[in-house]
Amino acid sequence: MKNIDSSTHVRGESVYLDDIPVIRGTLFGAAFGSPIAHGILKSLDLTAAEAMPGVVRILTYKDVTGENQIGGIVPDEPLLAEHHVHYCGMPIAFILAETDEEAHAAIKKITVDIDPLPVITDPREAQARGDLIVGARTFRLGDVATAWEQCAHVFEGTADTNGQEHLYIETQGAYAVPQENNGIKLYSSTQGPTAVQRAVSRSLGLPMHQIDVDVTRLGGGFGGKEDQANMWAALCALAAHVLKRPVKYALNRIEDMAMTGKRHPYSSDFKIGLDADLTIIAYEATFYQNAGAAADLSPAVLERTLFHCTNSYFIPNVTAIAYCCRTNLPPNTAFRGFGGPQGMFVIEAAIAKAAYSLGIDAAVIQAKNLNQTGDEFPYGQKAESEARACWDKAVTTYKVDMRRSQIADFNAANILYKKGVALMPVCFGISFTNTRMNxxxxxxxxxxxxxxxxxxxxxxxxxxxxxxxxxxxxxxxxxxxxxxxxxxxxxxxxxxxxxxxxxxxxxxxxxxxxxxxxxxxxxxxxxxxxxxxxxxxxxxxxxxxxxxxxxxxxxxxxxxxxxxxxxxxxxxxxxxxxTPVIHFDPVTGKGHPFAYHVYGTAVVEVTIDCVRGTYETDAVNVVHDFGASMNPLIDRGQIEGGIVQGIGWMTLEEVIYDKAGRLRSNALSTYKVPDIYSVPKEITIEFLQTQTDNLAIFRSKAVGEPPLMYGIGAYFALRNAIRAFNPSATIPFDAPMTPEKVLLALYDTISAPAALPLTNDKIATDLAVNS
Structure with missing residues (x-):
């Protein structure tokens, strides 16, 4: 069955927020955000802005009719700044004007005096200072302290992952229309209509039944509109409630990128121990989550990182600790995978380090330690595993052994280009880990x-x-x-x-x-x-x-x-x-939080240009555990999109804040996402056919988030390609693997490239073959 929206999408007839006809008398909003990342708000001068043409009213925290608070999990996020600002772009005032252009013009006339305070952008620094949003969380299985004695090999290291901009095509926005008896009709670009309803109720001081949140569709969300839509909806609703006129605010791209949170950056430490047969005996991980200036969904994202810290592997002794660190960045938020990818990257980094140190392929350790049905996860749930089935089918279907041989031949014959391949198994739990949300x-x-x-x-x-x-x-x-x-x-x-x-x-x-x-x-x-x-x-x-x-x-x-x-x-x-069966006790860190798990394995192949540091993803070949897909066409599309988004996170997409907390990658000229030239040349998806019963609708397993994690394989394939050129390269586990980082790693030591026979004839041949 085709997607029922196909026809209206192609014809341009699908209705999004900006397609809703504007009611006569509608005002347009624009938020004035803090120009600095941390400080004491001393004075705010609105005089010149209020005198601008078309300006009707400028709201501050003093105009909030209810509680000036939109924090969900932790009440630590004011709708409008009161006495302190905590990140660049934090809304201080909300301008209402007759047109969008007039509202934005007035922003430039606002002057603010802020006494600067120290700015923290590093989660490790925040943790060291005790700036935590919630207390540390720990998951344990077995006895790690005594398990190290059983290990023949022990390796330690650090692994860092950067943020990721959601870059939904439709930016954040809302349109609030006053109704009789103080009611509000609210059109919101949100993934969580009730979350918006609750936030608006709180901010306006109205009961929830007075607020009708209506959503036809979104132009993309990826988690960025799960909670972060609340602020813009609440601002529009507040203005409509105070002025008794319809109010609309759709952020422009620059505003959206600067004022909203991203995928959480993490800095992590790991320690992994294996016995002589390469069975992983013990694993420790410490995660420092960069939550930003307010909680948003960070505590829940942090918990999901712990849930997925061992990915598809069974490890009998695990200690995983996670810190939710408060920094002076916009509050980071949900993003496809919800903390799971950050946890998976660290265990894959630990395995890669062990494999390199032992002189073997990481796939040897990966295959050896895949979980089996009945194995226990660190949070107490027992696996119903398809990990081995997916891995074996991927190795067979995509002829991995033969491809390794072909890649070795290619690398031996080429100096300027090198190939790399990596396997990426995935195990992702399906359910909200907050049981009541299911x-x-x-x-x-x-x-x-x-x-x-x-x-x-x-x-x-x-x-x-x-x-x-x-x-x-x-x-x-x-x-x-x-x-x-x-x-x-x-x-x-x-x-x-x-x-x-x-x-x-x-x-x-x-x-x-x-x-x-x-x-x-x-x-x-x-x-x-x-x-x-x-x-x-x-x-x-x-x-x-x-x-x-x-x-x-x-x-x-x-x-x-x-x-x-x-x-x-x-x-x-x-x-x-x-959802039946599921339960989880956050105090003990044990339970059965997931209805089921989705498994899969991807084979990722890349080619690096060793002169420029640029690269291409040649192929991503996947075996995916669909259960019994009820719509293979839609599910394939979700997997293809997830793969490309995951590769973007691991390679091109680099969120950069300076030490003052200002976003430098604040436009599409400075933030690179995968385009048609950087997506894999080949994506193939094989269905794993199983008869296993599950709690999915019609046994059709979820496909929204799990495919993104296949993109992690691109990072490790690039590492392998770099090592084919420079075997002694020092490559920190620091994602994304941008072309700049690739180039630095290729020429990490002078001896490696200098020893290569770079004759003019050889260079000419390589360029001709690979052009």
Whole structure:
């Protein structure tokens, strides 16, 4: 089945925030952000800005009608700065004007006096000073302290990963429209409608039922709109509430990049111990998370890092400690993978260091230690593993041994170009790790003409969740998908929604739709049995016809619906689903937090230009554990997108803040994302066919986040290619592996390149072959 949005997307008819017709009298907002990263706010002069043409009002914290606070997990983030500023771009004032241009022009007329305070951008420095947002978290398994004695080999090191800009095509934004009796209708580009509703309720001092948050779709989210949409929605809602006029604010790209948080940078230490047979006996990791200036979702992201600190491997003795460090950067936030990729990178770095030190390929250690069904994760859950199946199928299907031989031949024959290959196994848990968030509701109406309306808490942001909701309803009712319409996501129709995140959206909301449709279907079957004078157990619906046993009757779907309506049978259902089995105790760090795990293995091959330091990703070949995919077309698209986004994080995308906390990579001229020339030349995806039951909707496992981690393989493939050119190169585990870092590593020592026979003929031959 095609994505139901395909037609309107291609025609430019899909409705996003900026496509909503603007109501007459709408004001346009613009936020004035702090020009420095940390300081005491002494004075704010709005006089010149207020006199600018078109300016109607400028709001500060004094105008907040409720609580000046939007922090969710930790109440540490004011809507508008009061006496201190904690990061560059922290909103201090909100300008309302008749046009967007006039609002932004007024920003330049605001003057502010701030006494600067010390600026911290390094999480290790923050931890050393005790600047933690929450207390340290620790996961333990076995006894690491005594396990080192069993190790024949022990290696230690550090591993750093940088941030990543979400760069959704549609920037953050909201449109607030006052309603009667102090109500607010709020159109928000958010992954979490209820989170926005809750933040606005708090800021305005209104009960949640006064605020209707409505979302048709997003132009991308990737986690960046899970909580960070709250601020912009709350500012617009506050202004609409105070001025009784509609207010719209859609950030421009420069504002969005400067004022919003990114993927969390991490600095980490590791220690790994192996026995003589290369079995990993012990593993220690310490993670220093750069949370930014406020909590946002950082404590939850930190916990997910611990959950995935051993990736696909079983290690009997583990101690993992994580610090949530407060710095003077914009509050970092959710990003596809939600802390899991940062944890996985460190264990892969530890294995790579051990392998290099022992003179073997990392894949030898990886394959030796893959987890098996029944193995225990550090958080207590037992694995139902497909790790070995994915690995073995990848090695066989993609002829890894032969490719290694071919790469060795290529490298021996080429001086200016070198190839590298790496395998990247992935094990990613599916569920919100905050157990109470694993619930969803769906409202289904069957109309008397046989058409069906479905409302859920799922937010469509390009991942195809609405298409899957149509598939669920169509399959349960056995009707044409064309009969079904997915309504916008509204907090008035579906209350208390969990955000569309954690790769759990289709599972949670799809299960709720399934329950609602099944309840209606059972009532329809009872009506059919009465109409046809037969047992209810004999009734089935197939392709819009009613069957008694194997015999098709003259009752169509529509006739049956009308018969039910005539008998005054309810054709509507509001259903609730809560994931069974899962539980987790954050105090003990033990439980069964995930409904299931997604497994996979990627084979990543790269080629480096050893003169320039540039590189290409030749191929990413994947075996992925889909379960039983309900929409292979959408799922393949999600995996391809995730792979490219992961490769971008590991290679090109470099977030740079200076020591003063100012973002230097603040535009697409200074922040590089993968384009058509830098994506892999080849991406192939093989389905792992399994019959294992799981808690996914129709056994179709989640594909949102797990594929991103395949991109980590590109980093280690590049390391292998560098070592093919310069075997003695010192390459710190510091992602992303930009071309500059590649070039420095290629020529890390003078002796390596100087010893190469770089004759003119050889260079000419290499250039001709590889041009």
């Amino acid at each position: 619930q969803a509701r769906a409202l289904v109406h069957v109309y008397t003409d046989g058409s069906v309306g479905v409302s859920t808490g799922a937010v469509e942001m390009g991942q195809g969740v609405n298409t899957k909701m149509v598939q669920v309803a169509a399959q349960v009712f056995s009707i044409l998908p064309e009969r079904i319409k997915i309504q916008s996501t509204s907090t008035y129709r579906i209350a208390n929604t969990s955000p569309s995140a954690a790769s759990a959206t289709a599972d949670l909301n799809g299960r709720a739709v399934q329950i609602a449709c099944t309840d209606i279907l059972n009532r329809l079957k009872a009506v059919a049995a009465q109409e046809l004078h037969t047992d209810e157990a004999a009734i089935t619906l197939k392709d819009e016809w009613v069957y008694v046993g194997d015999q098709c009757t003259d009752y169509t779907w529509q006739r049956l619906v009308l018969a039910a309506y005539g008998r005054r049978i309810s054709l509507s259902e509001h259903a609730h689903y809560a």
